Amino acid sequence: MSTVTTDPHAHAEHDHHHGPAKGLKRWLYTTNHKDIGTLYLLFALTMFFIGGAMAMVIRAELFQPGLQIVEPNFFNQMTTVHGLIMVFGAVMPAFTGLANWLIPMMIGAPDMALPRMNNWSFWILPFAFSILLLSLFMEGGGPSFGWTFYAPLSTTYSNDSTALFVFSVHIMGISSIMGAINVIVTIMNLRAPGMTYMKMPLFVWTWFITAYLLIAVMPVLAGAVTMVLTDKYFGTSFFDAAGGGDPVLFQHIFWFFGHPEVYIMILPAFGIISAIVPTFARKPLFGYASMVYATASIALLSFLVWAHHMFTTGMPVFAELFFMYCTMLIAVPTGVKVFNWVATMWRGAMTFEVPMMFALAFIVLFTIGGFSGLMLAITPADFQYHDTYFVVAHFHYVLVTGAIFSIMAAAYYWLPKWTGHMYDETLGQWHFWCSLISVNVLFFPMHFVGLAGMPRRIPDYALQFADFNALISIGGFAFGLSQLLFVWLVVKCIKGGEKATAEVWEGAEGLEWTIPSPAPYHSFTTPPEIK
Amino acid sequence: MAKTSYLCWSLLTFLLAFSTQSAEMPLNMTQGVTEISQQVYDLHMKIFYICCAIGVAVFGVMFWSIIHHRKSKGVAPAQFHESTKVELLWTALPVVILILMAIPATQTLIAMEDTSEADVTILITGSQWKWHYKYMDHKVEYYSLLATPRKQIDNKLKKGENYLLEVDRPLVIPTGKKVRFLVTSDDVIHSWWVPAFAVKKDANPGFINEAWTKVDHPGVYRGQCAELCGKDHGFMPVVVIAKDQADFEQWIAQEAAAQAAAKAEEQKLLSMNMSKEELMALGEKTYMGYCAACHQPNGAGIPGVFPALKGSKMALEDLPAHIDIVLNGKTGTAMQAFAKQLTLSEIAAVVTYERNAWDNNTGDVVQAADIAKAQKP
Incomplete structure (x- = not known):
């Protein structure tokens, strides 16, 4: 901005200079937060389908008792790699993609602060996952010790794919950090000037806290895999x-x-829901400050509860009590969040477009997951x-x-901002309802088979579990197929559709809705002015 | 419409078709057969009902709002966005509920972890993929292996009533006595679980965990390994038979006598030679029970994970090394030491079998005496 020009031609040229490069190079060399956000999101979607395909293999084998489709060693590879891909390849990159797209637009910044590192943190991911996926084709197959890779199953008793697994996790960790x-x-x-911390949208706040969690714990994971190696x-x-040892x-x-990793995968979701519910209730978020404090408390507590995953390993009774109490405490800030969302809806004027539907389903179903967490x-x-x-x-x-x-809700909510077109509402509602019904047919009966005594990570089971497993598998296939509707919808929305306005949603608030779609x-x- | 109903019906008949071969499944946690398991069940139900009550209240408000506070009803949105009073209330109230939950949970937990003053102590050792039971106060110990025939798993035979939940030699415990379990492992981490006792304890290699139970009613109780322990994790069930004190005493005396007799018999057999046919027959049986899970029934192994025996250098040439690895295992790999698991004649038979089956025709015949010699150099 050092030269002031009034020549429209020169201005156009200036814009052209800063526009995206053409072809493949645009994506390889890009340092633009929107391009990188798109890359992350498409990568996550691809991984979601690869990890999902593995879940389909698992559900096909478990459809009936007996061994039909795969042998146990391959079954274990499927459960392991399904877990790794969904955690590190689908959920985490999807949230990073949303962060890339949205954080600069939400705080009035021109881009991410470290654009070249941004490019690199994305482009090492495909290598990490190629290494992991290709290890499945090694002699003896890929990692088969569960995504939690407990030693000594992952050390003395694993095959050489472990080395590839370790390097792949290292690369994922570097990318996340x-x-x-x-x-x-x-x-x-x-x-932007005037955007104080307590004015930041909750998605920014939750990601801010998540980022600290990532920096704190990814090196611990790196240490664990290195010790395995x-x-x-x-x-x-x-x-x-x-x-x-x-x-x-x-x-x-x-x-x-x-x-902390599981909170890394849920805190940004809280931010998304806190953006969507006020928009469609046309009413400001209830208890903004308590939302921020609740997020911070959850993050702090997450460092004090790890051994609740290990109650059966034989801990002193004092340790078991300590971890039980700390874990129960997490219900308090989590409860505050749910109550705040419900209070936001209370006496609002709600409409029920697809993002809101996914957000409402999130609140109910996540809370059910919270209840079973409290029981655990x-x-x-x-x-x-x-x-x-x-x-x-x-x-x-x-x-x-x-x-x-929450990621689905976010995709529907901001898709018009990203593409400039409204998505197909009917198709979106179909996707939502198919997903909602099938996901519950898929996961709800798992509570029953679990209580009845079916261990996890087994390729075959006793006969009393047969009916429910058949039902669960049918739910699984239906949920998998339903996600194809989403792909169809996104492709349609990128290609065209009703023009989106700058504000997109009637009740939307935030800087991202002040710029065109x-x-x-x-x-x-140039930074916007924040009142 | 007709098409959908047709689809629904075919789905239903499809599901019913499965029911014919499957048993009824309870929908809830078992109440079990011990005082502790009953307490655990009560705790589980208490928390479940509290969660249900909270759920009904929260979702009730939410759905009331969804039905009444919608734009299509022409309502104007309120603009309130905080209330310190309400926020404090719904922070404090859950804390009170949690304390009410924590009190009974703490009491039960402390009772569960008190393993003192046990009447019977049993050492449970997990290994890939079987359990070993050793009665610390008697000279009785044995392995407990899955008894479901391979053909049922491969869908070539109709599955039995206790498919995957049956073993060749169950653990036997007395009723009305405090039985202490010491749990450990020879290789990876396993977890010994009997839902009816509410006992689940990890078996960690190199460390010993404790648990206990006191069963009041005689019966057969079934469980499974609960910690992923490799390829056949799904195929290492736990079966416990609870007998009343008199029956238990009788059983353990018989068992101790039988095991002592078997040991004496084995010493006598050292001077006798078995024919190659006898060795091959016993060897095949032993191989299928103990070796085939990894090395596969056809001896081909799983490339990259478990080595092949068919055509392997060790099985064709190096006899002393072959005997040694079966006896002592190989540290740093999944190959276990079978010296304690099998009798001398079984080891002799299995080595003979491995050296003559699947076109490994070495013609070698190994006798129990050869194994005994290798064991005591």
Whole structure:
């Protein structure tokens, strides 16, 4: 902005210079937060389908008792890689994609603070997942020790795909840490004048806190996989009692990463729901400040509850009590959030477009997942629930109808801003209702088979579980197919459709709705004014 | 419409077709057969009802709002967005509910973890993929393996009533006595679980965990390994038979005598030679029970995970190494030591079998005495 020109021609040329490059190079070399956001989102969608295909293999094998389709070793590879792909390949990159697209637009910044690192943090991901997926074709197959890779199953008793698994997780971790650094630096430095911390939209707040969690725990995961690697190949004995180590130490390290990790996958979802509910209730969010404090409390508590994943490993009773109490405490801030959303709806003027439908489903179904989480916190009862389908039901309620539904809600909510076109509302409602019904047929009966005593991660089961497993599988196939509607809808929306206005939604508030739809390649090159 | 109803009906008949081969499934956690399991069940139900009540209240308000506060009804949105009083209330109220939940949970937990003053102690050792039981006060120990025939798993035979929940030798415990379990593992982490006792304890290699139960009624109680432990994790069930004190005493005395007799018999057999046919027959039986899970019934192994025996250098040439690896296992791999698991003649038979089956025609015949020699150099 050093030269002032009134020549329209020169101005056009200036714009052209800063527009996107053409062809493949645009995507490879891009440092634009919107392009990188798109790359992350498309990558996550692809991984969602790859991980989903593995879930279909699992459900096909479990459709009937007996071994029909795959042998147990391959079944274990499917459960392992399904988990890894969905956690690290689908949910986390989807949230990072949303952060890239939205945080600069929400705080009035021209781009992310570290654009070249942004490019790199995305482009190492395809390599990480290629390594992981290609390891499935090794002699003896890919990782088969569960996504939690408990030692010594992952050390002494695994095949050489473990080395590839370790490197792949390292790359995912580096990518996540870089993404988190970028989010923090952007939020701390690039807020428009007048955008104080307590004026930031909750999506920005929740991501800000999530980014700190990522920086705190991804190195712990890196440490865990490195110790697995050296135990397996370099003669160390971190997790081998014969050499003075302890296999349970692995679980402590893993879950010290793992529990904050599950909040990494849900805090941004809270931010999304806190954006969508006020818009469609046409009423400001209830209890903004308490939402921020609740998010921060959940994040802090997440470091004090890891051993509730390990109640059966044989802990001193004092430790079991400590972790039970801390875990139960998490219900308090989580409850505050749910109450605030309901209070936001109270005496609003609601409409029920697809983003709102997914948000409402999120609130109900995530809360059900929260209830089963509270039940799991009760140590004596956990002895019965632990490692059964009850746990599988619990974490799919919080991750599929929680995290994934919030991502779906976000995609519908901001799709008009991204593409400049309204999505097809009828098709979206079909996608929502098919997903809602099938996801419950898929996951709700898992509570029952779990309580009746079916362990998780088994390729074959006793006969009393047969009917419910057939039903669960039918729900699974239906849920998988329903997601094709989403792809169809997104493609349609990119190609065309009703023109979206700048505001898109009647009740929408926030800086991203002040710029035209589709959002121009560069937005807020001069900071907006915040009142 | 006709098409959908047709689809529904065919789906229903499809599901019913399955029901014919499957048993009734309870929809809730078992109340079990011990005082502790009953307490756990009560705790579970208490929390469940509290969650239901909260759910009804919260979702009730939410759906009331969804029905009445909608734009299509022409309502104007209110603009309130905070209330310190309400917010404090719904922070404090859950804390009170949680404390009410924590009190009974703490009591039950402390009772569950008190393993003192046990009448009977049993060491439970998990290994891929079987359980080993050792009575610490008697000279009785044995392995407990899945008894479901392979053909049922491969859908070549009709599945039995206790499909995947049956073993060759169940654990036997006395009723009315406090039975303490010491749980450990020889290889990876397993988890010993009997839902009817509300006992689930991880078996960690190199460490010993404790649990206990006191069963009041004689009966057969079934469970499974609950921690992913490799390929056949789904195929290592737990079966416990509770007998009253007199029956238990009788059983354990018989068992101790039988095991002592078997040991004496084995020493006698050292001087006798078995024919190749006998060895091959016993070897095949032993191989299918103990070796085939990894090395596969056809000896081909699983490339990259479990080595092939068919055509392998060890099975064709190096006999001493072959005997040694079966006896002592190979550290740093999944190959277990079978010296304690199998009798001398079984080991001799299985080595003979591996050296002559699947075109491995070495013609080698190994006798129990050869194994005994290898064991005591």
